[in-house]
Amino acid sequence: MLADNVSRRTFLKGSAALSTLLGLGAIGSKATNGLVPTAAAKSNSQKQQFFNACPRNCYDTCSIVTTVEDGRITFVTGNENNHYTKGRLCVKGNTYPRIVYSPDRIKYPMRQKGRGSGNWERISWDEAYTIIAKKMLDIKKEYGNTLPICLNKYSGNFNILNYATEGMLSSIGFTTRAQGTPCDPAGSDAQAFDMGTAYNNDPEQFMDAEYIILWGANPAWTSAHSMYFIEQAKEKGTKLVVIDPLITQTASKADEYIQIKPSTDGALALGMIRYIMDQHLYDEEWVNNHAIGFHEFVSYVKKNITVEWAAEKTGVPKPVIERIAREYATSKPANIWIGFGMQRHTNGGSMVRAIDALAALTSNIGKKGGGVNYIGGETWGFNYHTMSFGAPEGTEGEADRYVNMNNFGAQVLDAQDPPIKMMWIACRNPIAQDPEPNVVKKAFDQMDLIVTADLYMNQTVEYSDIVLPVTTPFETVGINVSYWHYWMNANEQAIKPLYETKSDLEIAMGLSKKLNELEAGSCTFPVSGNLVEWVEKEFNDDIRKLFGVKSWDELRKNGGTVKASEKVTVAWEDLKFRTPSGKYEFFSKKAVEYGHHPLPVFIEEYKANNEYPIRCISPHWKLGIHSQFQHIDWLGAIQDHPFVEMHPDLAKKYSIRENDMVNVRNEAGYLTLPAKLTKTVPVDTVVMYEGWWKDVHYTENFNVKALPSDMGDYSKGQRGIAFHDNFVKIEKA
Amino acid sequence: MAKKLGFLVNIERCIGCHACEISCKSFYQLEPSMRRRTVRELPEDLVGSPVRAFVSTACNHCDEPACQKACPVGAYTKRDEDGIVVHNQELCIGCQMCGKACPYGVPQYNPVKKKMDKCSMCYDRLDVGESPICVSKCPMEAIEIVDYNEVQPSGTVSLVPTFADPSITHPTTQFILPKPGKQFRRA
């Protein structure tokens, strides 16, 4: 009894003392953010289904059906209403439950004490907004403008509402922007010179093709849903030809595979053209009525190109070139898909122009099932309402300043008057994905503040001052379209956002609110708003007409996905090209304006030097999209480390055996990784797959130099990167 | 007549994407490293000239299941109506005898549940007229369920490299091998 009493006294003292010490109410009282009495409404325990959209930088941009039970996702799969997705997702999409519910997501806004130190403290959203807003306003005061604030945002999430980040920064004044894309610029410019813009046929039309050439594209890994249509076409008799320096997964399925020397695809196309001209296999009516500059092109080809030369240049035997040329020219419709990889060369754009010319003179452009298909943007005509608010009144200056995304580090360091002092990074992991990451790091060192919004820890977050936790598609609202297929997908909010995550749009509103609190009128971006209302504002009459759907709400209630009208799914069906002449331009004055030859000519490829004799190609990897997905453990159980592929004959020269560690090195840097010996790569080339950063202290970009491709300035503002003109030496580590 | 259901795996179509494996894993919420279906790389000289080839396999629902013979508590049954080999986790004592007996190493040990686990051909889905997850989720439609008592598809094989000798347990799984294409490789 006595002991009990003593204890009780002690307890009161102890417990009370603890509470007093902490200056807090007792646990369990209403003041805490812990457990509370149950709300009257019980959570919904029946099975529900929601429509979502995969927003990643992927051809396939799938429509998703998400099963939710008790407010949590139990299964994620494809939407059968979408005839391109067909109710099936690629392997990456199947990992979404893990991406949402992994305990390792970024959960709270946090601030790092000492960039790269790993010393993080948790802060509230209000604190985060305050730190960021104050810095922005300080910068504006010190420099008289907001140009020292730089945005680097790109392709991690293509939900149309995610342009809110750009919109929010435009709403404070003029800022510096990472411009361009590492992806498709050279090819997009080429098609813009030839046809006015890049515009592809509906990939479901592979089924209508008589003949398919996949030119440097590997859809088996990067567009599984297209690969289905290609395989189906093949099974019903369409011939599938794959032209690639590597025996890719796609090439493994070809009726005929042609191994070409890298960066000589233009020569092959021109060789085929020469043969087609000599044999009069081209469509005279078409080139006369729908094109300009054909005669100039004929004289260039007759004067400069022979099939023998093309055979020599490309390594493809003359009879093969002739046969493929004949088959292609005589099959109608014949379909060419140009992969992005093919144009990541210093002569990439001119090579795409040559392939375009091949499709044009055989009149395969404007035909259902045909086309010279690269990328398209016909379905992207939204309002981009999030970007419509404009700079605050009295803002100095006229326009944003651009730095080249593809030489980001160096250009940020070079920027003067004013210098760049603050960086906002969203939907991107530049330290892993940019060439010359060490230069990017140097640029980061010069910043006063680096803010990164992301889902998971990565190299860029590691090097940031503030990290903002963002939502997955399942926790927010949106609308998505593809740069390849012709569907529009609604994204509903399926579950509550976990932890304290917010979408880029909510972050934009929150920051604007804080900016306006601190300095009224300093940001024109709305400070509040309902996400569904925001998404409805993206619809306009053109979109309604194109898709035959009135609103986002109607879309979500009717299967979550809808295909654009037939009219746009055949590129250039009306043969009204968007060039200055309105015709297909073999001869392009626009090209001349941008410093190129007016005709699709062959430009010599970038060559190896003696010190670094081996070409190193870094294509996309099947278990990831850029730096996304690859770190998810479900996929790690399939492949848990990066590797370098090399031909056994090359390996032998360096006494390298399977799984030996290999140093891959050049002027830019080096990395060490295990060898995988395979005859699917040529003898003079090694292959490392792009985007691997988990559990290693490097990325494949460690030895990629910021070497530009030949085109890009016209349609994208900046040239692309010649990722595949990368030369290295190797040695056993 | 009773059915004899088995997988028909079309290697010619398969692109080794692992979607079958992961969709199954996701649907059944298995541990990260556990699989009821796995996709394995085949030797690259499978058809002569080098290619990237994969095969997707799960339980083979054998005619003479070694797992069933080895199980000391009778946790395995072969369904009379369709031949699906079902493992009853309630009865399973986790002794792992079946895993050792199966020439394909199909039954896997779940260290959390302390029980074995294997593919059931999604019989509960089949029973209500839906196809198994792997069949309905493969982007290439490379996996089918065939009633081999009804049809005997031509040109299939029951042995592929890395796959155990079918004479031991008479697996029902059959495969369509890839057809070699032409290749022009640089010297």
Add this chain to the structure above:
Amino acid sequence: MTITQETVMKPEERSFYYQLFCHYYRGDLLQLTRKQWKQVVQIIKEYQYTSLLDEVAQSLQVLEEVTERNIQTFEYDYNRLFVGPNKLLASPFESSYRNYEGNVLQQETLNVRNFYRYVGLQVANEGQIPDDHIQFELEFILHVLSQPTIEDHRQIYKMFLEKHLLQWGFKHCELILQNSQNPITHAMAVILKEFLQLEGGNKDVS
């Protein structure tokens, strides 16, 4: 001699520890000064039984002697272990240990939620924060212990402890001890481990 929990720990003492760790996992101790840590140790020391254990005594001493530097890095280490933004080194969510996939908000979480609901409680932001964060599990027990009016409250307490907290608490402490880079997180893990040991009646519950 086997000491059972009944003989060792008075209810008050037990409640105090739940309260202490609940505060700890809510982040309330992150701001404490050296002096305040000394006070915390004083309060703990009033309860004799745990301080009799060698390891705990040592840890208490560590806490008494923390340096400014230790206090500075405490929050960083705490976040590395339990908060992020990195891959968590000692996840505070039950389901990371018990779900087959290590996912949060899974069936295991719902089982925990059912306990809360049974006594009329729920997590304030249900559906946003996994219900099986250790902070809530501790708070739940504290609540049950302090509400003798709840029918079967002792049974609920015992069941929850056995079915949940004790099922993963040790593994959690182990991970902290493996990954801790700071004497405070280390000491707190030792104390928690010993406390759970007592709660488990010194049985080998793992």
